[in-house]
Amino acid sequence: MKILAFDTSNKPLSVAVVEDGKVLAHVESSENKTHSVTLLPDIQDSLADASLSVNDIDRIAVADGPGSYTGVRIAVTVAKTLAFTLDKPLVGISSLKLLAADGGDDRFLVPLMDARNDNAYAGVYSNEHERLVNVVEDQHITMTKLLELLQDYDEDQLEFINATQKLTDLIREKYPHAKIISDEDSLPDATKLAKLAEHAEPVKDIDSFVPTYLRLTQAEHDWYAKGHKDDGNISYVEEV
Amino acid sequence: MKKDTLIMSFESSCDETSVAIIKNGKEILSNIIATQIKSHQRFGGVVPEVASRHHVEEITRCIELAMDEAAVTYDDIDAVAVTYGPGLVGSLLIGIMAAKTVAFAHNLPLIKVNHLAGHIYSANFVTDLQYPFMALLVSGGHTELVLVTAPGEFHTLGDTRDDAVGEAYDKIGRVLGINYPAGKQVDQMAAVGNDVFNFPRAMVQEDNLDFSFSGLKSAFINRVHHADQVHEDLSKDDLAASFQGAVLDILSNKTFRALKQHPVSQLVVAGGVAANQGLRKRLKEEIEKRNMDMELVFPPLRLCGDNAAMIGAIAQIQYEKGDFADLSLNSDPSLDF
Secondary structure, three states, rough: EEEEEEEEOOOOEEEEEEEEEEEEEEEEEEOOOHHHHHHHHHHHHHEEEEEEOOHHHHHEEEEEEOHHHHHHHHHHHHHHHHHHHHOOOOOEEEEHHHHHHHOOOOOOEEEEEOOOOOOOEEEEEEOOOOOEEEEEEEEEEEEHHHHHHHHHHHHHHHHEEEEEEEEEHHHHHHHOOOEEEEHHHHHHHHHHHHHHHHHOOOOHHHOOOOOOOOOOOHHHHHHHHHHOOOOOOOOOOOOO | OOOOEEEEEOOOOOOEOOOOEEEEEEEEEEEEEOOOOHHHHHHOOOOOHHHHHHEEEEEEEEHHHHHHHHHHHHOOOOOEEEEEEEEEEEEHHHHHHHHHHHHHHHHOEEEEHHHHHHHHHHHHHHHOOOOOOOEEOOOOOOOEEEEEEEEOOOEEEEEEEEOOHHHHHHHHHHHHHOOOHHHHHHHHHHHOOOOOOOOOOOOOOOOOOOOOOOOEEEEEEHHHHHHHOOOOOHHHHHHHHHHHHHHHHHHHHHHHHHHHHHHOOOEEEEOOHOOOOOHHHHHHHHHHHOOOOOOOOOOOOOOOOOOHHHHHHHHHHHHHHHEEEOOOOOOOOOOOO
């Protein structure tokens, strides 16, 4: 199976073409380039490196969030449009799960993204027989709550991934012995994304595929906080 | 016989996701528009992050509907066009990424379109444009007088120095208790009210073609606040008529000043505010009063708001010129002519 995989959920960009576990092409950038500018040319270059046409691809894989709202949207829009327009299967993988793919064996992996003000996007994954299993679902959470929630685990088995210096300091206060991989050392890798996507279930309805933001917009949050309700069924967008 | 050109066009610069299939820049085979107005009405105006999220939800559905309605396949399409500015950056990016992806996947040329040029070329669906022609572009984000000297050649003669005219409608609408977008209702109220408040007509004496609406907006708000303080009951219809009266005087004054400097045979009025019935009537009357031999072109209401059909119309001209973009195309949120 030939998989085209890409991630732009945060600053780094990673694109890969993988066939049955073999990496045919891999483009990475950790620089702060504009993903909207580079993603399509990088996909084009990757396919050229792999000597494939985009029509040869059997499956499209994308990291679908959480992350930078704009960053995630760029990759998700390209992925869903490509899958739709070429009628190819599409797989969305959690951007946190992709970070967890950097973690060690027999550990509880805690991929993190700094969401500022002592908040993080985080989840907990176990690595069982080389398969990542989600044990605490991805969420937007205060660091205090996250670290409390991890009390049930053996500190020596915890491995935090993609921690900024700020998050590292907070983790160290409570878990001085836990393993921490810094954000500088944990770049999302699209070859791993392809591997995760190989056995995942493709999305059933490509039109409805959207990023996993894990947060309402501020405007919506404030609107609901004022006591507004919708029945969850209302369509806010109408064809005219 | 010359082969027909079919362009698939994308527009997502603000709160409408739209995909169209346009034949030869003249014929609309489909023009799917998904509007987010209901969503943003919760907040009293467009919230950029909410808009971006809706665009991702709608984008492939719009492509599918556009192709189905036009009954075309990718083999029939000659090029892909997309609005790359001006507009909200997050919104623009969804249309741009989708358009680039379709162009890449099907090996089609990509055309980057200026949203303002698109609005002006919505007139291409109702008449044969005669160059040079004058365009009055009036919307929630823009108020400009543009001289179009040749296909795709734009010269801005005047611009707003502060608020766009549609923006002023929304702001005074809020004071009248009308939710965004307020233009249509203010227009209806103005039709029954009387212009009795004598709001200022900014810059009409000045010998330039620029506009200003913030003074008018402030005068309006001050008048209403003063009435509230002294418990004076003002007619909302009269307030609307007085506001619109000032707006129409300003737009008309500057437009005919421009037409005097640059005599042309067509005046195109485009953008969301071109749907305003008061404006339509006023410009028609002014032309008749002056005995001008000039065609007044208003796009149909559906093409006044943001839509992808208009993007396909101007894209045809760029297609013929060979004016193509590549896959590194980015948004330009403050793009102008």
